[in-house]
Amino acid sequence: MAARLAALALVALLAMLVGLLVGGVPLPLATVLAALAHPHTLGDAGTIVWAIRLPRVCVAATVGASLAISGALLQGMLRNPIVDPYLTGVSAGAAAAIAICVVLGVTLALLPAIGFAAGIATALVVAALARRGTGIDVNRLILAGISLSALFSAVIAIVLTRAQASGYASAILSWLAGSMAGRGWHELAFALPYALGGLLLALLAVPALNALRLGDTRAAAIGVDVDRAQWTILAAASLLTASAVSLSGMVGFVGLIVPHIARRVVGSDARRLIAASVLLGAALTVLADAAARTLFAPAELPVGVLLAFIGVPAFLYLYLRGGRQFA
Amino acid sequence: MIQARELRVRAGTRTLLEGVNFDVREREFVAVLGPNGAGKTTLLRAIAGTGDFAGGTLRVGGRPIESLGANERARTIAYMASDDAFAENMCVRDVVAMGRYSFHHWWQWHEEPRDREAVDAALRAVGMELFADRAFPTLSTGERQRIWLALGLAQEAPLLLLDEPTSHLDIRVGHEILELLRHRVAAGKTVVCALHDLNEAAAYADRIMLLGCGRMLAFDPPELLLRSPLLEDAYGIPMEAVAAPSGILRVFPRVTNRRSRCSS
Numbered sequence: 001m002a003a004r005l006a007a008l009a010l011v012a013l014l015a016m017l018v019g020l021l022v023g024g025v026p027l028p029l030a031t032v033l034a035a036l037a038h039p040h041t042l043g044d045a046g047t048i049v050w051a052i053r054l055p056r057v058c059v060a061a062t063v064g065a066s067l068a069i070s071g072a073l074l075q076g077m078l079r080n081p082i083v084d085p086y087l088t089g090v091s092a093g094a095a096a097a098i099a100i101c102v103v104l105g106v107t108l109a110l111l112p113a114i115g116f117a118a119g120i121a122t123a124l125v126v127a128a129l130a131r132r133g134t135g136i137d138v139n140r141l142i143l144a145g146i147s148l149s150a151l152f153s154a155v156i157a158i159v160l161t162r163a164q165a166s167g168y169a170s171a172i173l174s175w176l177a178g179s180m181a182g183r184g185w186h187e188l189a190f191a192l193p194y195a196l197g198g199l200l201l202a203l204l205a206v207p208a209l210n211a212l213r214l215g216d217t218r219a220a221a222i223g224v225d226v227d228r229a230q231w232t233i234l235a236a237a238s239l240l241t242a243s244a245v246s247l248s249g250m251v252g253f254v255g256l257i258v259p260h261i262a263r264r265v266v267g268s269d270a271r272r273l274i275a276a277s278v279l280l281g282a283a284l285t286v287l288a289d290a291a292a293r294t295l296f297a298p299a300e301l302p303v304g305v306l307l308a309f310i311g312v313p314a315f316l317y318l319y320l321r322g323g324r325q326f327a
Numbered sequence: 328m329i330q331a332r333e334l335r336v337r338a339g340t341r342t343l344l345e346g347v348n349f350d351v352r353e354r355e356f357v358a359v360l361g362p363n364g365a366g367k368t369t370l371l372r373a374i375a376g377t378g379d380f381a382g383g384t385l386r387v388g389g390r391p392i393e394s395l396g397a398n399e400r401a402r403t404i405a406y407m408a409s410d411d412a413f414a415e416n417m418c419v420r421d422v423v424a425m426g427r428y429s430f431h432h433w434w435q436w437h438e439e440p441r442d443r444e445a446v447d448a449a450l451r452a453v454g455m456e457l458f459a460d461r462a463f464p465t466l467s468t469g470e471r472q473r474i475w476l477a478l479g480l481a482q483e484a485p486l487l488l489l490d491e492p493t494s495h496l497d498i499r500v501g502h503e504i505l506e507l508l509r510h511r512v513a514a515g516k517t518v519v520c521a522l523h524d525l526n527e528a529a530a531y532a533d534r535i536m537l538l539g540c541g542r543m544l545a546f547d548p549p550e551l552l553l554r555s556p557l558l559e560d561a562y563g564i565p566m567e568a569v570a571a572p573s574g575i576l577r578v579f580p581r582v583t584n585r586r587s588r589c590s591s
Contacts, residue, residue, distance in 0.1 A: 204433055211428050213415045217408045220377045222482065223401030223429030268415055271436050 004266055008279040012061075015283035019057035019290045020049060024297060055184040060289040060303070061282035062188065063180070063248045064258070066195045066240040068281025069202050071255030072262065072273050073240075076209045077233045078138050085241040085255035087145040088234070092152035093122025094245045099159040099172045111175075112187055112246040116194065119242035122148060127234055135227035136234065178251035178304020180289050191243040198239030202274060205232045209270040251304045253311030254281055260318055328353045328388060328486055328517045329374060335382035336369050343369045347383070347543045349536065351519060353485070356512045358528035359521040361538035362562050367521040368409065370538065371488050374519065375406035387486060401429035405479035409490040409521075419466070419474055420459040423449055426481030449480035453507060469500035476504065480511070487511060489520040493527060505531045525578045529553055537561055553578045 020032050025048055027035075035049040070085035086092065097118030098111050106114065126148055130141035156176070163169040174181075208229035211219045220226050244251065262276035285303070288310065292301040334347040344366045351357050359367045372378030373385060376392045385392045388403050395403060405426070426449065427442040438446075450456040453473040458466070466474065472492060479487055487508070493501035501524075508518050509531055522528050528535050529549040537545040537552060539561035545552050552558065553568045553576045565581040 207428065207431065207433055207436065211425055213417065214422070214425060215410065217377060217410060218425075218478075220397070221375060221401065221404075221406040221408065222425055222478070223398045225397040268417065269421070 001266055001272055005272065005275055005279070008265065008276055008283075012279040012283040012286075015286045015290075016057050016061060019060065019286040020053050022290045022294045023048070023053055051184070055188060056180055056289065057286055059180050059183045059188050059247050060286045062192060062195055063244040063251055064254050064281035064283070064285025065278040066198065066244040066281075067251060067255035067285075068258035068262070068277040069199065069274055070237040070240040070244075072259035072270075072277040073202055073205065073209065073233045073237045075259050076270060076273075077212060077230060078142070079212070079215075080142075081260065082256070083142075084253075085237060085244075086149065086250070086252075087142065088238055088241065089122040089126045089145045089148040089152070090119035090238055090241040091245050091250045092149035092156075093125075094119035094242065095176055095250060096152040096155040096159070098175050098249075099156050099163070102168045102171045102175075103159055103163050103166065108171075112190055115175075115249075116191070116242045116246035119245050120238060122152070123234070123238035123242070127231075127238075133227075136230040141234075174302060175249035176304075177302030178249045178307070179292075179300065179302045180248050181293070181300050183247060187247055191247045194239050195243035198236045198243065201232055201236035201239065205229055205236060206270045206274060209233065213268060213270075249302075249304065251285065251307060253307045253315070254285055257311050257315050257318070258284060260315070264318075328355070329519070330386045331374075331383065332385075333383035334370075334373065334380060334385055336366070336373050336378065337381040342381075342541060344373070344380075344538075344541045349543060349546050351517060353517050354512055354515055355517055356509060356531060356533045357517075357519045357536055358532035358534075359519065359536045359538060360523075360525060360528055360561075361544075365538040365561070366541045367538055368490055369541075371406065371490050371519065371521055375404055375488050376400045377406065398429040401482055401484065403484050404486045404488060405482040405484040406488040407475050407479045407490065407492060409492075409494065415463070417463050418459070419455065419461050419463055420446060420450070422463050422474055423477045423481050426478040429482065445481050445483055446477075449477040452480055452511075453477045454503075468495045469497065472496060472500070472504060476507070485516060487516055487518045487520075489518070491521050491523060494523060501527065502530075525553065525558075529576050529578065550576055 021027065021029060027045055027048065031045050032049055035046045039046060039050050067085050071083070074083045074085060074087060075081055094115035098115050101111060101114050126141065126144045127136070129144035130136050132140065156172070160169055160172060163172055208219070208224050211222060211224045212226070212229065214222070216226050258281045259273065259277050262273055262280050266272040266276045285307070288307050289303045292303040292306045295301060329351040331347050331349050334344060335342065336344040347370070359370060361367050369378060373380045374387065374392070376395060387395070423446050424438060424442065427438070427445060430442065447456065450459055453476050455470065455473050455477060458470065463471070463474065476492065489508070492504050496504065505527055508520065512518050532549060534546060534548050535552045536543060537557060544557045544561055545555060547555070558578070559566050566578050567581045568576050568578050571577050
């Protein structure tokens with residue numbers, strides 16, 4: 001298993017290297033490596049690598065890794081393989097708030113922070129609705145997440161119809177489709193601490209997440225504080241998802257499909273599953289972003305759209321070929 | 328080992344158990360009997376600390392059950408639920424190793440030598456050491472039941488609570504499981520076990536607790552309880568007790584209209 005994780009780490013590194021190599025200006029591998037080694041000595045190449053491509057690769061890796069861990073956490077806690085990070089309502093809440101703010105003319109630089117705050121606020125409302133006693137009712141969590149997401153979708157639809165007249169629709173749509181265009185160190189510096197906080201909470205929950213595979217009753221019998229574990233997992237997933245959404249808008253399918261692939265490669269043990277999800281989520285999103293900005297260059301495809309095009313067939317293939325694993 | 332005083336358990340507005348008083352001694356094998364819905368699982372869950380109780384006191388090992396933290400509880404009480412629903416593709420050894428959860432801090436993600444010894448000993452105790460690397464879903468029902476028991480044994484808790492460990496098992500495997508529990512009692516454990524089969528209880532338990540309609544009707548040695556009219560009251564069916572040649576009491580429902588049913 002250590003060899004498989006090492007191979008995944010290599011895949012992630014190679015994906016990031018590909019992300020640094022492709023772009024509007026062709027840069028040979030040696031130049032990219034030299035620019036990485038000596039940040040301030042290579043003129044334009046150094047600027048392209050350090051100011052444009054590396055931050056974007058890091059943003060894509062953070063988004064992919066965050067969504068993948070979040071998906072793995074929620075699928076594990078709910079023991080439901082078709083759960084994805086957006087179940088908690090985080091993305092719909094963030095998107096609705098951003099859509100409203102765009103129409104109100106709020107400056108673009110504030111949108112990540114607003115998206116993050118709205119996402120966390122939505123997650124809190126969903127958590128309050130899902131609360132039963134001192135713990136979480138899994139069915140209520142799913143129902144509350146789906147209901148609030150539907151409500152916010154309606155809000156977005158209303159705002160979009162209003163925005164068409166005023167010309168703000170394209171800005172809102174780029175958030176809904178998911179994109180890393182124009183994101184850099186500044187946005188990463190805002191979101192990364194929250195993503196790392198989410199990762200830390202996820203690591204705290206790993207032993208309990210492993211034990212929850214036995215079911216809540218058996219997990220409680222072997223010493224898991226099930227209520228505390230559920231709250232920790234939900235908090236971790238919400239922080240990670242809100243960080244990702246604030247960076248890139250709604251990037252779909254990473255959180256759903258990467259945990260499935262990771263489970264195929266390293267099994268269901270949460271210790272390995274989380275590590276594999278980080279590496280695979282980062283690799284897939286970095287590659288998708290690289291493809292999104294080169295396939296129709298100079299125009300950019302939204303990375304969320306590209307991932308859906310890759311993700312849906314891949315998910316269906318996995319589902320139809322390996323039904324047992326999903327049962 | 329366990330003291331219950333005026334124990335009351337509720338679910339919403341419905342009372343599931345009321346006015347339950349008993350003491351279970353250390354190194355005792357107690358069978359909990361009663362018809363469906365009598366409160367057997369509710370009682371076990373209350374003792375295990377995983378179900379809420381609404382009133383009274385319940386002490387395990389001299390301490391109120393609600394004062395035990397999750398880890399401490401798991402090191403005192405090994406509760407084996409009756410639910411067998413489990414689809415994860417884990418190997419047998421990994422399932423049993425979960426019993427060591429309460430011995431680890433959150434940052435300890437790997438087995439210590441002491442854990443490995445406990446898991447090996449638990450697998451040996453249930454005769455499943457050769458199955459350690461098998462995938463859990465490939466086991467038969469009887470083999471799975473043994474693995475759940477091994478998981479409980481790996482907890483090294485002095486009190487074992489089992490909810491119908493012999494249901495779905497054939498007569499041989501069922502008796503092997505109960506024999507194994509008897510050995511655990513001889514080795515110093517206390518066992519409280521919900522059963523459906525009166526004769527299994529008669530053969531293996533030191534005392535039988537009889538529940539009916541959310542109340543404790545009796546708590547006596549088998550030879551007393553199985554002759555008691557309370558048994559017939561609890562199950563609502565006439566019974567007859569017969570001493571087997573081995574001296575162990577056997578109980579059977581008294582079937583009076585068998586011939587007429589067959590001929591009709």
